[in-house]
Amino acid sequence: MKDVMPGSWRKIPKRFYQRDDVVLISKELIGKILVTLFEGKLTAGRIVETEAYNGIDDKASHAWNNRRTNRTEVMYANGGVAYVYLCYGIHHLFNVVTNIRDIPNAILIRAIEPLAGVDVMLQRTGKLKAGIDLTRGPGNVSKALGIHTSHTGSNLNDDTLYIAEDDFTYNDDFIIATPRIGVDYAGEDAFLPYRFIVKNNLYVSGKKTNLL
DNA sequence: CTGACGATTCACT
DNA sequence: GTGAATCGTCAGC
Numbered sequence: 001m002k003d004v005m006p007g008s009w010r011k012i013p014k015r016f017y018q019r020d021d022v023v024l025i026s027k028e029l030i031g032k033i034l035v036t037l038f039e040g041k042l043t044a045g046r047i048v049e050t051e052a053y054n055g056i057d058d059k060a061s062h063a064w065n066n067r068r069t070n071r072t073e074v075m076y077a078n079g080g081v082a083y084v085y086l087c088y089g090i091h092h093l094f095n096v097v098t099n100i101r102d103i104p105n106a107i108l109i110r111a112i113e114p115l116a117g118v119d120v121m122l123q124r125t126g127k128l129k130a131g132i133d134l135t136r137g138p139g140n141v142s143k144a145l146g147i148h149t150s151h152t153g154s155n156l157n158d159d160t161l162y163i164a165e166d167d168f169t170y171n172d173d174f175i176i177a178t179p180r181i182g183v184d185y186a187g188e189d190a191f192l193p194y195r196f197i198v199k200n201n202l203y204v205s206g207k208k209t210n211l212l
Numbered sequence: 213c214t215g216a217c218g219a220t221t222c223a224c225t
Numbered sequence: 226g227t228g229a230a231t232c233g234t235c236a237g238c
Contacts, residue, residue, distance in 0.1 A: 070234080086218095086232070087219065087220060088232085089217095089232035091218095091219095091221070093219060093220085137221070139220050139221060140220090140221080149233085
């Protein structure tokens with residue numbers, strides 16, 4: 001887990017997010033790099049786990065049945081902004097808003113593999129040494145990267161919080177679709193294969209028995 | 213205004 | 226495996 005300088009990183013253009021297939025975008029975000037630059041501190045990691053939330057017909061989504069509230073309003077924005085909300089009063093969960101205005105699609109980033117700023121991540125999380133728990137699970141990702149609910153609505157083209165790509169890609173055989181985590185309340189929709197993970201990657205959340 | 217609860221994590225048995 | 230932590234959000238009164 002040596003630090004890598006972002007010289008070859010290219011910020012993903014807004015049109016990437018504004019396409020209409022949130023499940024496809026969710027899969028394509030696997031292998032991309034989530035970057036924050038807060039107070040001059042660079043932290044970044046490669047995305048290894050995502051979940052798609054597919055708009056008003058998806059019972060697991062906050063925007064199910066076209067529900068519009070102060071909190072969910074940002075999901076209806078044009079794609080390419082952040083949706084960060086507080087869960088269990090403790091955890092800040094980071095999502096990427098996709099699709100065009102008034103179509104509330106979003107993608108939850110559930111795990112990353114640290115690439116840069118591990119020392120800063122350790123400082124933010126209060127952990128003593130870098131391990132797989134540093135950025136495993138959506139709450140830990142936000143904590144390590146310093147993402148807060150106040151960043152909701154932030155434009156992913158900004159220099160403080162964005163997603164980049166480099167020349168690295170995962171082979172398609174290493175990306176697996178599974179049902180989403182913690183959405184049992186969603187009935188039938190809880191079984192939809194909207195979660196994408198990198199095969200055998202230790203940072204992917206859930207039981208290790210999931211490894212194939 | 214009030215009460216119930218969550219796209220989770222961690223410590224503990 | 227079980228339960229506590231902890232607070233903004235939202236539906237209901």
